[in-house]
Every structure is written in C-alpha cells, then in structure tokens.
Amino acid sequence: MSISKINTEKAPAAIGPYSQAIRTEGLIFVSGQLPVDGGVLQTEIGKATAASLNNIKSILEKAGSDMSKVVKTTVLLSSMDDFAAMNKVYESFFTAPFPARACFAVKQLPKNACVEIECVAEA
Numbered sequence: 001m002s003i004s005k006i007n008t009e010k011a012p013a014a015i016g017p018y019s020q021a022i023r024t025e026g027l028i029f030v031s032g033q034l035p036v037d038g039g040v041l042q043t044e045i046g047k048a049t050a051a052s053l054n055n056i057k058s059i060l061e062k063a064g065s066d067m068s069k070v071v072k073t074t075v076l077l078s079s080m081d082d083f084a085a086m087n088k089v090y091e092s093f094f095t096a097p098f099p100a101r102a103c104f105a106v107k108q109l110p111k112n113a114c115v116e117i118e119c120v121a122e123a
Contacts, residue, residue, distance in 0.1 A: 001025060010058035012036040015110065021059045023123055028063050030056050032076065032118040034111060045082040045114055049089040052117040057093070060121055067093055069122040075103040076116040086115060 006021035012034060014020060021030040033055040035041060035048030042048040053067075060066055077086060083103065091098075099119070109116050 006059060006063045008058050008062035010062070011055040012039075021063060023063055026123050028060065028065055028121045028123050030059050030119045030121065032074075032116040033059075034109070034113045034116055041111055041113060043114060045085045046089050048113065048115045049086045049117070050093075052115055053090065053093045056117060056119055063121075063123065065121050065123055067121075068095065070094065070099045070119045071122060072100045072120040073102075074118050075101065076106050076109060077103065078106065078109055078112075078114045080105040082114060 001024060003022055003024045005019045006023055006028065008020065011020055014031065018031050021028055023029075033052045035051035036055065037047070037051040042051045056070075057067055060069070075086065075090070077083065
C-alpha cells in the first residue's frame with residue numbers, strides 16, 4: 001500500500017500530529033477542517049461552513065482532485081441550531097449525486113469553532 005501526505009499553504013496547517021490529507025489506494029482522506037479563512041476563525045455559521053469547505057477544496061485541488069469527487073463527508077457542529085444555515089451553504093459546494101454524509105453536534109470543537117468538516121474523495 002502506498003501512502004502519501006498532501007499539504008497546501010492555501011489551507012490552515014495542522015495544529016497537531018496529523019496531516020491535512022492522506023492519499024492511498026485511489027482515495028484522499030481529508031482531515032477535519034476548521035473554519036479558518038486568511039488566518040481568521042470564522043464564527044458566523046454560514047461564513048464558517050464556506051471557510052471549512054473552501055479549505056477542503058484547496059486541499060483536494062493540491063491533490064489533483066476536486067469537490068465533485070467527494071464521496072463522504074462528516075460535519076461536526078457545536079450546535080444543531082446551526083444545521084439549516086450550514087446545510088444551505090454546504091449544498092452550494094456540491095451537485096447531485098451528493099456525497100454520503102454524517103452530521104453530529106459535539107460538546108466542543110478545537111479553538112471553540114462552530115463547525116468542522118472532513119471528507120473522503122476519489123483521487
């Protein structure tokens with residue numbers, strides 16, 4: 001099995017012992033992306049969702065892939081009250097058939113972010 005690290009300066013650097021993404025066996029596993037845009041943590045759920053997804057987009061582009069090849073996402077929210085607003089922005093990043101998805105509310109996210117999104121995509 002061949003594993004390669006994917007890293008781009010167009011998305012926030014990892015804040016721990018993990019990679020922005022890993023490519024293996026024709027798949028790209030993108031680590032959870034916080035809503036950081038230009039070094040600033042976005043706190044409004046719409047802007048935050050767009051920032052997280054734009055970070056994913058940048059990482060996938062660095063890997064030679066794109067958002068149309070995303071097959072699975074996981075969305076973590078600090079509050080399910082943000083679900084509808086997140087979903088509206090999320091939908092604008094994808095086309096049918098939409099990726100499979102799980103969405104969870106969690107007690108707390110790193111840096112007290114309101115959203116974090118990870119994905120798996122085809123290489």
